Amino acid sequence: MKQVIKYIVFALLIGLSLYNAVYFESLDDHKRGQNKGVFDVKTLAIDFMASKTETLPAINASEFLVNIADDITGYCKNNGKKLGISDNYNFIIEGNATVATIEDENILLVLNDDKEQHIRIATDFIFGNAIRDASAIADIGDFQNTMDFNSISVELNNIVRETVVPLLKQKVEEDDELYFKGAVEVNTKHPDLQHLKVIPLIIKFKK
Amino acid sequence: MTDVKNTLVKFQSIIALLVLCIVLTIMSDKFFTMENGWNIARQISINVCISVGMTLVILTKGIDLSVGSILAFSGAVAAGLLKFGLEIPSINTYIGFTVLGAILTGLTVGGALGVFNGWMITRFKVPPFVATLAMLTIARGATMLWTGGFPITGLGENFDFIGTGWFLGIPMPVWITVVLVVIAVVVTKKTQFGRHIYAIGGNESAARLSGININKIKIWVYAIAGILAAVGGIILTSRLDSAQPNAGMSYELDSIAAVVIGGTSLSGGRGSIMGTVQGALIIGVLNSGLVLLNVSPFWQQIIKGLVILVAVIMDRLNHPNDD
Numbered sequence: 001m002k003q004v005i006k007y008i009v010f011a012l013l014i015g016l017s018l019y020n021a022v023y024f025e026s027l028d029d030h031k032r033g034q035n036k037g038v039f040d041v042k043t044l045a046i047d048f049m050a051s052k053t054e055t056l057p058a059i060n061a062s063e064f065l066v067n068i069a070d071d072i073t074g075y076c077k078n079n080g081k082k083l084g085i086s087d088n089y090n091f092i093i094e095g096n097a098t099v100a101t102i103e104d105e106n107i108l109l110v111l112n113d114d115k116e117q118h119i120r121i122a123t124d125f126i127f128g129n130a131i132r133d134a135s136a137i138a139d140i141g142d143f144q145n146t147m148d149f150n151s152i153s154v155e156l157n158n159i160v161r162e163t164v165v166p167l168l169k170q171k172v173e174e175d176d177e178l179y180f181k182g183a184v185e186v187n188t189k190h191p192d193l194q195h196l197k198v199i200p201l202i203i204k205f206k207k
Numbered sequence: 208m209t210d211v212k213n214t215l216v217k218f219q220s221i222i223a224l225l226v227l228c229i230v231l232t233i234m235s236d237k238f239f240t241m242e243n244g245w246n247i248a249r250q251i252s253i254n255v256c257i258s259v260g261m262t263l264v265i266l267t268k269g270i271d272l273s274v275g276s277i278l279a280f281s282g283a284v285a286a287g288l289l290k291f292g293l294e295i296p297s298i299n300t301y302i303g304f305t306v307l308g309a310i311l312t313g314l315t316v317g318g319a320l321g322v323f324n325g326w327m328i329t330r331f332k333v334p335p336f337v338a339t340l341a342m343l344t345i346a347r348g349a350t351m352l353w354t355g356g357f358p359i360t361g362l363g364e365n366f367d368f369i370g371t372g373w374f375l376g377i378p379m380p381v382w383i384t385v386v387l388v389v390i391a392v393v394v395t396k397k398t399q400f401g402r403h404i405y406a407i408g409g410n411e412s413a414a415r416l417s418g419i420n421i422n423k424i425k426i427w428v429y430a431i432a433g434i435l436a437a438v439g440g441i442i443l444t445s446r447l448d449s450a451q452p453n454a455g456m457s458y459e460l461d462s463i464a465a466v467v468i469g470g471t472s473l474s475g476g477r478g479s480i481m482g483t484v485q486g487a488l489i490i491g492v493l494n495s496g497l498v499l500l501n502v503s504p505f506w507q508q509i510i511k512g513l514v515i516l517v518a519v520i521m522d523r524l525n526h527p528n529d530d
Contacts, residue, residue: 021308027294030301084448141361146449149360 041148045155048137049163053201056135058181061095062113068186069193076188081133083140087189090134093198094181095119096206099174106197107172109180121180122197123169126161129153130183130199160199168203177206216525220469220485227489231496238499245378249446251491252380253278255484256439257458258465259391260432262483265466266395266408267428268475269328269335274436275458276346277320279451282440283350285313286359286450289366306365314437320346321433325426343459351452360449370446380442387438391480404428408475464511465490468518472526489514 059079067075076082080089097109097119105124111117132138132153143149172178182198215222232239257274264271289309293302304312320342327338372379395401403424406414415421439458444450469486471478493514497507 017307017311021305021311023303023305025301025303027296027299027301030292030294030303141363143361146358146360 041151041155044137045152045159048135049156049159049201052135052137053181056092056181056201058092058094061093061097061119061180062111062115062117064091064093064184065111065117065119065193065196066115072186072191072193073188076186080186081136083129083133087187088129088133089186089188090130091184091186092134092181092201093184094179094202096177096179099172099176099178102172102174107168109178112177118194120195120197121168121182121200121203123165126157126165126199128157128185128199130185131156131160131201134183134185157199160201164200164203168200171205179204179206219521220482220489223468224485224489224492227492227496231492231499235496235499238496243495243499245381247488247491247495248381249378250494251487252378252384253439253442254458254461254465254490255384255487256387256435256442257432257462258469258483258487259387259480260435261459261462261466262469262471262478262480263391263395263404263428264335264432265463265471265473266404266475266478267425268408268411269425269428270339270463270473271324271429271432272336272339272459273320273324273342273346274432274439274462275455276343276350277317277433277436278440278443278455278458279453280320280346280350280353280440281313281317281437282444282454283353283359283450283452284316285309285441286362286366286444287353288312289362290359306363309366310369310441313441314434317433317435317437317440318430319433321430321436322426324433325429328429329422329425350454354450354452356452358449358451362445362448362450367445367448370442370444371448380446383438383442387435388480388484395480400424400427405476408477410476461490464515467515467522470518470522472522473519477526486518 067079076089080091082089096112098112099107100110100118101108103120106120106122109119109121111119129150137156138149138152140146140149179202180198180200181202182200184196184198186193186196228239237243257278261271261274286309288304289306292304294300295302324335324339324342327333327341328335333341369379369383374382395404403414403419406417406419407421407424411421436455440455443454447454465486466478466483467473467486468489469478469482469484471482490511493511494507497510502510
């Protein structure tokens with residue numbers, strides 16, 4: 001009798017666990033529901049670059065450089081965006097500046113503020129996840145794997161490389177005044193504030 | 208004099224741990240802090256989980272080289288089922304898994320692979336080293352197949368709580384480890400099953416003649432080792448919010464090191480769970496201390512290797528009559 005009760009209790013526990021462990025639905029319904037949340041990465045990136053960059057909230061570049069030099073860790077924690085346990089913080093910044101030097105891989109700008117701070121616009125190596133992470137264009141939780149999530153950065157960087165940078169390189173001359181908005185990445189463990197590079201999203205010449 | 212020597216031998220792991228802590232406290236002001244204490248506790252929790260199972264295996268005079276790969280596969284299975292569920296197109300059905308379901312399946316997979324190890328060892332008399340070495344590569348390959356070689360990420364807050372959450376001011380991995388250690392201590396010290404494990408490791412022929420079902424006990428021991436590796440896998444996956452295809456690489460070596468440093472004899476039949484916990488603590492404290500002291504990772508490996516060697520030599524000197 002004791003043995004029977006033991007088996008019944010055991011079976012009940014297994015049944016209860018299984019009841020709370022799995023759920024069933026029609027595969028068609030599941031796929032329909034899943035497709036609602038699936039992103040077309042290319043469309044997402046094109047749409048973002050075409051219509052979202054203008055309204056994207058940005059930090060004033062002068063304030064950004066002053067504050068980050070003052071307390072890099074605190075400022076990054078309070079104002080930056082980062083993914084997971086990384087030490088890389090990302091920001092969207094904007095400002096008015098004058099072109100100081102046209103370098104091989106960057107354009108050195110002097111900000112039009114009373115401190116005349118310098119910052120670079122990247123024109124050659126457009127890599128990394130700065131735009132994706134700074135703009136919070138997508139949530140990693142919505143993606144099935146990191147490859148899909150990383151492909152957003154690839155698409156965004158491609159658009160910058162193929163549209164924004166060529167126009168900038170074609171027009172830019174030293175002493176030009178311009179407005180820029182872009183994404184910048186700062187590593188709190190190994191900061192290199194003298195060589196921060198902005199991945200450009202918007203460049204407007206004031207001619 | 209003999210009493211003093213016996214006492215020193217009995218408490219050699221604790222003495223080594225205390226000496227290590229004192230030396231590191233003197234050498235680094237960051238070592239003896241609450242934050243570092245919790246860091247060490249969280250870091251060793253996975254190794255303790257695996258090492259408890261490894262202790263049982265080694266007590267039976269066996270070895271399990273597959274725990275790192277089982278850890279990776281179980282974690283990946285749990286993460287994959289939680290994230291993607293199971294699709295069965297032939298009957299147009301999707302089976303979704305809750306956090307509980309994913310964890311239970313991960314543990315079942317770990318247990319099943321452990322049973323397979325035990326079955327190979329007992330049924331076909333494959334030496335434990337070879338059987339578990341084969342499982343090491345099988346489980347790693349299965350992990351690569353299951354994940355496609357890519358991490359499975361974004362597992363949700365509820366799942367992540369297991370590895371990153373706190374309960375009553377103590378990290379969840381530490382709670383899980385403490386519960387497992389208590390159960391393992393009770394099982395080894397207070398149950399017939401525990402006594403049979405020691406008996407098999409001490410003298411397998413004598414154990415068989417005294418009526419112990421050796422094969423059954425061994426299969427259970429390898430199954431428990433597999434389940435505990437799966438627990439480690441779930442904690443690791445949850446802590447990283449990601450199932451990595453190469454997770455758990457060389458964890459089996461850290462685990463064997465913890466067991467050996469903790470005083471368990473590789474000849475079987477002698478050792479304890481608490482000794483293994485102390486061994487894992489020594490490795491954890493040593494790792495943390497060497498990092499805080501900015502010792503090069505290459506030197507860290509050499510130092511850890513030397514510590515293991517010293518532990519084994521001391522064990523041999525203290526028990527010269529072991530096989």
